[in-house]
Amino acid sequence: MSEDDVADGLKARRDEAEVRFWADVVHLRVLDGYCAGAHTDRTKAMNMILREWAEAKLHEATMVLRVSACNPTSRRGDGKEGGR
Numbered sequence: 001m002s003e004d005d006v007a008d009g010l011k012a013r014r015d016e017a018e019v020r021f022w023a024d025v026v027h028l029r030v031l032d033g034y035c036a037g038a039h040t041d042r043t044k045a046m047n048m049i050l051r052e053w054a055e056a057k058l059h060e061a062t063m064v065l066r067v068s069a070c071n072p073t074s075r076r077g078d079g080k081e082g083g084r
Contacts, residue, residue: 031045031046
């Protein structure tokens with residue numbers, strides 16, 4: 001494997017991170033059952049679950065900001081930009 005191959009592999013993974021955690025065995029059995037039925041693996045299933053959760057939370061936060069007319073970058077807290 002050349003240095004270019006290694007560099008290309010690193011570039012491809014800059015937008016990803018490894019996640020390790022302990023999970024309840026019952027939940028993993030359910031996940032494994034889903035994976036068997038959907039002909040997929042745990043990694044793809046967990047990425048799908050995480051992606052859907054993140055998209056829902058982003059949507060939720062966007063709606064809260066729209067309803068409150070708040071600018072999250074504002075320091076005033078009144079939805080308007082600027083200083084105090």
